[in-house]
Amino acid sequence: MDFPAFDQTAPASAHASACSAGSCGSTAAQMNGLSDEVRRKVQNHPCYSEEAHHHFARMHAAVAPACNIQCNYCNRKYDCSNESRPGVVSELLTPEQAINKTLAVAAAIPQLSVLGIAGPGDPLANPERTFATFRGLAEKAPDLKLCLSTNGLVLPEQIDELAKYNIEHVTITINCVDPEVGAKIYPWIFWNNRRIRGRAAAKILIAQQQKGLEMLVARGILVKVNSVLIPGVNDQHLREVSRIVKAKGAFLHNVTPLIAEAEHGTFFGLMGQRSPRADELKALQDDCAGDMAMMRHCRQCRADAVGLLGEDRGAEFTLDKVAAMEIDHQAALERRLALRAKVAAELESKRARAATPGDPARQVIAWHRQPRAALGRSVLIAVASRGSGLINEHFGHAREFLVYEASEAGARLVGQRKTDLYCSGGETCGDGETVLDRTIRALAGCERVLCSKIGIEPWGRLEAAGIKPDGEHGMEPIEDAVMAVWREMLAAGLLATPVAGKRCA
Amino acid sequence: MALEIVESCVNCWACEPLCPNQAIYEAKPHFMVDANKCTECAGDFADAQCAAICPVEGAIVNERHEALNPPGSLTGISPARWAAVQAEIAAR
The missing domain is CATH 3.30.420.130 (Dinitrogenase iron-molybdenum cofactor biosynthesis domain)
Structure with a gap:
């Protein structure tokens, strides 16, 4: 196996040392293992902080329909009301609609702390729509954290633009660092005006992902790495992925189980590729936990999910319902800030209690x-x-x-x-x-x-x-x-x- | 000489910004190609850009109604496999 994208001299992250940054011990201990700056950045982010996910809500704005790669666990059919999985949405939004919907949700759900763009395609394959949404929200709801989740293919080329919007968090989905493994996961990518297939495609994708990861870390943007655990394809390999992304400075690794049912019409679903069992997922997460902080509370949300992790209140905020709402945005902003101050005080006192030996x-x-x-x-x-x-x-x-x-x-x-x-x-x-x-x-x-x-x-x-x-x-x-x-x-x-x-x- | 987008299009927008002739436009129920503007990218690119990024097999066809991405060419799922699994699901 070769790992062309892995630079052995890459500096280790300051906050990724052994067990201190892992999920060892309690939740409070996990947060304490992070540097103050990282802790400040993730403390209200339900997807990045195990502690925050009990208290704060997120929403995904489905403004990014186009994709520049094909994954074998995805199909591009939208709007299946029975499915709750990434890449599926009911209603594609324009940037303006997304901004209005986000403001409506932020008024109705004061726990909302994060607006993410995660698809249903790839946010960076739709740069105009994605960045127009971020631009509008940075202006109208400056208290919301903005983040995005990408396959990484064009991340290095988009990073200057991305850094303009004060985005503190980016998630990259990295399923492999070996093109042989990648060829079993990605049938093709669109690159330099051509469709590239097989091992050659995986090699380009992997190199871009690793380069993007390094560039983000160099700019101080927090990077979480998502990996899809596919039994028999990348299950053993993910230990290597975890080791490499940690060495390059990703602060959190989130291994999620493959979702594959024949009904979803994906390659893996139709070919009978099985999903991992809960004990297989946990065993891999435990093995990787020695290497870096592992995320255990991911819910594999739809690209239009709304609410606390594990719930989806999207149906309350369809475009026609949002249009009918009368909203006092200033009062809504104040409610959010007050709620955050209250939760922060509660968590601080909980941490103080935990630190008291008696x-x-x-x-x-x-x-x-x-x-x-x-x-x-x-x-x-x-x-x-x-x-x-x-x-x-x-x-x-x-x-x-x-x-x-x-x-x-x-x-x-x-x-x-x-x-x-x-x-x-x-x-x-x-x-x-x-x-x-x-x-x-x-x-x-x-x-x-x-x-x-x-x-x-x-x-x-x-x-x-x-x-x-x-x-x-x-x-x-x-x-x-x-x-x-x-x-x-x-x-x-x-x-x-x-x-x-x-x-x- | 022009390509056409047909009903299997999922309206994902991937092709629209790539067209060197701005021949692709949003429409209901799916995106369309302005046949007067489409050159199949001759002179601009080696491959027709819409067909090179389209994720859906059969959604883009040429003047003879041949799919530029025939069944199985993008997903690796053979038409026979697809039919067999659909029959299996229907029989449940």
Whole structure:
């Protein structure tokens, strides 16, 4: 294998050292591992900060329909209401429409902190539409963070323009650093007025992505790298990708599972390429976590998603509804700023509490740091939450569950499981499996599920499946409740056997 | 000598800015080519630009109604495979 794009002399990032920047330990510890500047930049960004994603909302403006590459996990058909996955939108917007919609959402949802452009094609393949949107919003809603997500093909050429709009964050999707692997993921790119195919195409794309990554880091723009985990294609290879992008200064690596169903009409979907299982995804994220900060809370949003991560309120803000709204933009801006100040104060006091050695919630960690056999094994605990960092969702209403790994070292978010499996399409998708069956399958590997309330029928079914429901911690902060449950299990003698050889991440 | 955009166009805008003759325009239900302006990029580019970036097989055809990107040429999904999977989905 050759890695033509990888410069061995590239400087290591200042904030990417070993475990300190990883997802080791608690969420607060993760944020503390980042430099002050990075922390300031991501503290209100739900996609970049695990902590922020409980409190802040994002929206994607679907202004960028054109694409300059083809990926085997994408097809260019829009507007499937049953699908919630990247690259799909219901309504393409002009820059002016996108600006008005964003202002309407920002007035109705004060948690909105981020406007991103992520497609449905590639933002930089639509530079005029993308930058017109950024220009208008920088003027009319200067408090919103602007970001974009790109395949990187023309990133080096667009970087001067991009830097004009005070964009602090860019996501590059990097699935490979080896053209042999790339040829299995990208059938073609459009480059210098030609369609280029196969290994030659992948080689150009990889070189441009790596160059773009280096240029962004050199300008102080935060770079997150997204990778799609495709079993049998790039699963082993992503460890190398993680190592390289970290060395070049990406501050976060987000490995997301391939979404591939035959109904989506993608190459992978039609060829029967399977998606990774939750345990495969977690194993890879755990392996890469030694290399750099890994993101575990990604929801693989649609390119027109609106709201907190995990929810999509796009239907409330269609063009005709936005046109009918009367909005006081100044009052809306003040509401957003007040909410941000309140959340910042809450998080700061939470961090201060966490740093106090006498705090009862942290005592387990303080007492047992000495090297010796672990008190008990780690446990996966699923949580139903509507946001704010609380256990505040009814089991039956949850469309997704956050999965925490609880151990002596604390509670650590390790992923999220969707209950509707990207499709709520009923009959067309029906294979006789009920929603509850699917939820139970999605929660495989978890031993507890915490929610505000739960009905009797699912309670019994879950228990039978070895996943004990727990409604005793409603409205409690997630991490406190998860650790309380872990300690209960420890006290009950349920955690006696540490799993041999399990890495302490 | 002119190309034509047909109904499988998904209105993705990729071709419109590339046309050296500004022959492509937004229309309903899909983009169109002004046959009086289209030169198939002769003299400007080796490949017709709209067909070189179009992501949809069959969406751009020549005067003989032949697809510049025939089935299977962009996605790698053969027409036989496509038909078999569609039949499988329909039978569920």
